[in-house]
Amino acid sequence: MRTSDKHQKIIQAAIKVFARKGFFSARISDIAKEARVADGTIYLYFNNKYDILISIFEEEIGKIILQVKLAIEQEDDPRQMLEVFARHHLSLVEEKRELAEVLQMELRQSNKFMKEYRNTKFIEYVDIISAIIHKGQEMKLFRADVLPGVAKRAFFGALDEMSRLWVLSPDPTYTIAETAKQISDIFLVGVINKNTPARA
Amino acid sequence: MRTSDKHQKIIQAAIKVFARKGFFSARISDIAKEARVADGTIYLYFNNKYDILISIFEEEIGKIILQVKLAIEQEDDPRQMLEVFARHHLSLVEEKRELAEVLQMELRQSNKFMKEYRNTKFIEYVDIISAIIHKGQEMKLFRADVLPGVAKRAFFGALDEMSRLWVLSPDPTYTIAETAKQISDIFLVGVINKNTPARA
Amino acid sequence: MRTSDKHQKIIQAAIKVFARKGFFSARISDIAKEARVADGTIYLYFNNKYDILISIFEEEIGKIILQVKLAIEQEDDPRQMLEVFARHHLSLVEEKRELAEVLQMELRQSNKFMKEYRNTKFIEYVDIISAIIHKGQEMKLFRADVLPGVAKRAFFGALDEMSRLWVLSPDPTYTIAETAKQISDIFLVGVINKNTPARA
Amino acid sequence: MRTSDKHQKIIQAAIKVFARKGFFSARISDIAKEARVADGTIYLYFNNKYDILISIFEEEIGKIILQVKLAIEQEDDPRQMLEVFARHHLSLVEEKRELAEVLQMELRQSNKFMKEYRNTKFIEYVDIISAIIHKGQEMKLFRADVLPGVAKRAFFGALDEMSRLWVLSPDPTYTIAETAKQISDIFLVGVINKNTPARA
DNA sequence: GATGAATGAGCTTTCATTCAT
DNA sequence: GATGAATGAAAGCTCATTCAT
Numbered sequence: 096m097r098t099s100d101k102h103q104k105i106i107q108a109a110i111k112v113f114a115r116k117g118f119f120s121a122r123i124s125d126i127a128k129e130a131r132v133a134d135g136t137i138y139l140y141f142n143n144k145y146d147i148l149i150s151i152f153e154e155e156i157g158k159i160i161l162q163v164k165l166a167i168e169q170e171d172d173p174r175q176m177l178e179v180f181a182r183h184h185l186s187l188v189e190e191k192r193e194l195a196e197v198l199q200m201e202l203r204q205s206n207k208f209m210k211e212y213r214n215t216k217f218i219e220y221v222d223i224i225s226a227i228i229h230k231g232q233e234m235k236l237f238r239a240d241v242l243p244g245v246a247k248r249a250f251f252g253a254l255d256e257m258s259r260l261w262v263l264s265p266d267p268t269y270t271i272a273e274t275a276k277q278i279s280d281i282f283l284v285g286v287i288n289k290n291t292p293a294r295a
Numbered sequence: 296m297r298t299s300d301k302h303q304k305i306i307q308a309a310i311k312v313f314a315r316k317g318f319f320s321a322r323i324s325d326i327a328k329e330a331r332v333a334d335g336t337i338y339l340y341f342n343n344k345y346d347i348l349i350s351i352f353e354e355e356i357g358k359i360i361l362q363v364k365l366a367i368e369q370e371d372d373p374r375q376m377l378e379v380f381a382r383h384h385l386s387l388v389e390e391k392r393e394l395a396e397v398l399q400m401e402l403r404q405s406n407k408f409m410k411e412y413r414n415t416k417f418i419e420y421v422d423i424i425s426a427i428i429h430k431g432q433e434m435k436l437f438r439a440d441v442l443p444g445v446a447k448r449a450f451f452g453a454l455d456e457m458s459r460l461w462v463l464s465p466d467p468t469y470t471i472a473e474t475a476k477q478i479s480d481i482f483l484v485g486v487i488n489k490n491t492p493a494r495a
Numbered sequence: 496m497r498t499s500d501k502h503q504k505i506i507q508a509a510i511k512v513f514a515r516k517g518f519f520s521a522r523i524s525d526i527a528k529e530a531r532v533a534d535g536t537i538y539l540y541f542n543n544k545y546d547i548l549i550s551i552f553e554e555e556i557g558k559i560i561l562q563v564k565l566a567i568e569q570e571d572d573p574r575q576m577l578e579v580f581a582r583h584h585l586s587l588v589e590e591k592r593e594l595a596e597v598l599q600m601e602l603r604q605s606n607k608f609m610k611e612y613r614n615t616k617f618i619e620y621v622d623i624i625s626a627i628i629h630k631g632q633e634m635k636l637f638r639a640d641v642l643p644g645v646a647k648r649a650f651f652g653a654l655d656e657m658s659r660l661w662v663l664s665p666d667p668t669y670t671i672a673e674t675a676k677q678i679s680d681i682f683l684v685g686v687i688n689k690n691t692p693a694r695a
Numbered sequence: 696m697r698t699s700d701k702h703q704k705i706i707q708a709a710i711k712v713f714a715r716k717g718f719f720s721a722r723i724s725d726i727a728k729e730a731r732v733a734d735g736t737i738y739l740y741f742n743n744k745y746d747i748l749i750s751i752f753e754e755e756i757g758k759i760i761l762q763v764k765l766a767i768e769q770e771d772d773p774r775q776m777l778e779v780f781a782r783h784h785l786s787l788v789e790e791k792r793e794l795a796e797v798l799q800m801e802l803r804q805s806n807k808f809m810k811e812y813r814n815t816k817f818i819e820y821v822d823i824i825s826a827i828i829h830k831g832q833e834m835k836l837f838r839a840d841v842l843p844g845v846a847k848r849a850f851f852g853a854l855d856e857m858s859r860l861w862v863l864s865p866d867p868t869y870t871i872a873e874t875a876k877q878i879s880d881i882f883l884v885g886v887i888n889k890n891t892p893a894r895a
Numbered sequence: 896g897a898t899g900a901a902t903g904a905g906c907t908t909t910c911a912t913t914c915a916t
Numbered sequence: 917g918a919t920g921a922a923t924g925a926a927a928g929c930t931c932a933t934t935c936a937t
Contacts, residue, residue: 119319249453256452285485519719649853656852685885
């Protein structure tokens with residue numbers, strides 16, 4: 096059996112268990128059982144429980160980043176890019192529901208119990224958005240007074256909060272495509288009725 | 296000494312400790328020490344560790360909701376209301392930093408270890424936003440095709456993500472007022488340059 | 496119940512268990528059971544398993560040193576002092592058999608697993624011998640060419656080895672008094688027949 | 696490669712590792728790595744971890760016994776024999792430092808974790824001393840009132856304690872020859888100044 | 896009501912040993 | 917014979933919770 100097999104089996108099992116119970120309530124023996132290996136085997140592939148979580152961050156976010164970047168490269172228009180990003184992000188919940196749950200939850204926790212860990216992969220991911228915004232500003236498509244540092248967080252936060260909802264109650268009233276369209280739409284043109292005079 | 300005194304002392308101590316260590320890594324004895332009471336005393340006021348966290352949610356969010364609702368009542372214009380909400384929300388990080396941290400983190404966790412707990416207070420809080428949006432739509436100020444259920448999440452998520460950042464690295468480049476303005480601005484009129492033709 | 500009670504109960508239980516199984520094979524739960532306390536209680540009084548062993552060294556050797564010094568002070572003649580020391584040392588095996596076993600065994604081990612621990616109490620104990628030898632040399636009773644640093648080890652080693660035997664097989668052919676006399680005798684006048692010419 | 700090669704490689708590796716870490720803290724994988732064999736290979740040559748230790752006792756002490764006996768056979772005078780024994784014993788620390796450490800330490804432990812194991816080789820070794828004493832007494836060189844069973848322990852203990860010191864702090868103030876001479880000297884003629892009247 | 900010493904279940908992690916290759 | 921990945925029992929330690937004072 097190839098090393099990578101066990102490694103992957105454990106990662107996938109951990110995603111399942113972390114999603115079900117959360118990192119702290121998950122027991123190593125749960126993960127081992129889910130992965131159909133012995134408890135000790137896990138320590139042949141990971142240093143400790145935290146290491147499993149970090150590996151999930153690194154490896155799985157890494158894959159997602161690749162996919163998203165590839166999809167965005169197909170587009171020219173920053174406006175389209177944002178919608179593509181939104182659609183991709185929201186699709187995660189459907190396609191990799193448990194992974195989405197883990198990333199959701201532990202992203203907020205990780206800094207508490209792993210003081211030293213800087214989630215560079217996550218930063219890389221969010222920076223895809225600021226790159227799009229920057230490009231839109233260069234093309235004069237986006238307002239120059241928009242702060243990319245704030246806007247990227249706003250856009251990501253909007254998507255993330257939708258994901259959170261869907262992860263909690265997996266019964267979406269709207270489709271992913273609709274929601275992605277709606278969110279990128281609000282982000283692009285706002286909620287204000289165009290016929291209304293701009294506020295002071 | 297009134298009963299509520301100890302209760303409050305413990306709540307405030309728990310907020311501090313949960314913020315510092317996270318819920319799971321926090322020990323009851325840490326909270327007891329911080330509150331200057333005996334470990335056992337905590338169990339005179341709370342059923343268990345989870346109960347403390349839930350009480351924080353219920354009581355502290357309750358206070359915030361009251362404040363925000365009061366502030367919003369001063370305004371007539373839904374556009375202003377959104378900015379006021381944003382400013383209020385972001386101010387939390389500055390004024391009650393530790394509480395903000397706890398709400399941030401544990402909001403994502405709580406459903407994992409307290410399956411039965413539905414965070415109604417939180418729902419009530421976010422619904423303030425949908426009420427504003429609804430009002431804006433009634434006044435024909437906001438687009439009718441905006442889905443309030445999505446928009447409220449988008450707006451809240453944007454603010455929440457900014458809070459997350461500030462909570463992590465307490466060195467903000469922009470002031471709360473600026474950021475609140477920027478986020479509500481994006482939400483209201485979008486990032487698109489008005490001189491640019493709307494996309495197809 | 497006084498704090499010192501539990502502390503002492505655990506120390507005495509640990510001596511019993513360490514003597515029976517050795518430090519490494521002894522389980523915390525064995526000690527707890529022997530002391531009739533819960534496993535966790537041990538950690539209220541000691542930091543960890545090593546800490547128990549070190550406490551045994553420090554506290555119990557401390558008591559012994561006091562006793563020996565007191566007994567030796569009664570004597571004027573360094574030759575008598577050595578015999579008193581020998582009798583005291585060997586009595587340990589009879590009176591505190593399990594303690595003797597632990598000191599015996601773990602003295603050799605301790606430096607392996609507690610690199611940083613310098614057994615100052617033990618050094619203090621052995622230095623009682625060199626003080627006696629020194630005194631004997633000052634009084635011209637003992638040969639000047641005897642190296643106190645070597646002689647104290649020789650004397651202690653002789654006693655220690657006898658203890659080891661008795662600890663192993665608790666059926667002594669000779670009494671403590673006889674053996675103490677014999678060992679201090681050999682140490683004082685040697686094994687050589689006085690009628691025999693000294694060797695070259 | 697002959698079978699005995701691997702056997703010897705493992706024994707020698709085990710001596711190194713046991714000396715460095717002690718028996719209990721030593722891992723089989725440490726020994727395997729030191730011996731440059733696979734973990735499993737060790738179990739082709741030894742039944743278990745204890746078996747390695749016992750083999751060290753048996754085989755290595757066996758070699759030493761042979762050497763010492765050979766050296767002593769060269770001498771006629773029991774007084775010389777004792778000094779030769781002392782020199783040989785102390786030389787061990789210098790020549791086979793790690794082996795000396797293991798014998799030192801684990802000799803005291805072994806009976807604890809291997810109840811059934813009687814260290815006959817060790818007994819054989821110490822009995823060399825009693826044979827010398829016996830011979831000395833037969834030759835009327837040594838006092839008849841010296842108990843060989845006590846004297847052999849006293850002599851061995853003195854040497855052993857010196858070894859213990861040297862093993863711990865490898866910076867000897869005195870040479871092996873000096874120390875061997877001093878110890879056998881004390882053992883033979885005692886520490887008492889001959890010009891002093893014998894004690895009562 | 897308040898205390899904090901005591902409890903013991905439950906967890907992560909280690910490592911001697913096995914066995915399919 | 918040789919390997920080393922896999923096993924799983926075992927143990928040290930933590931800490932929420934209890935309860936006698």
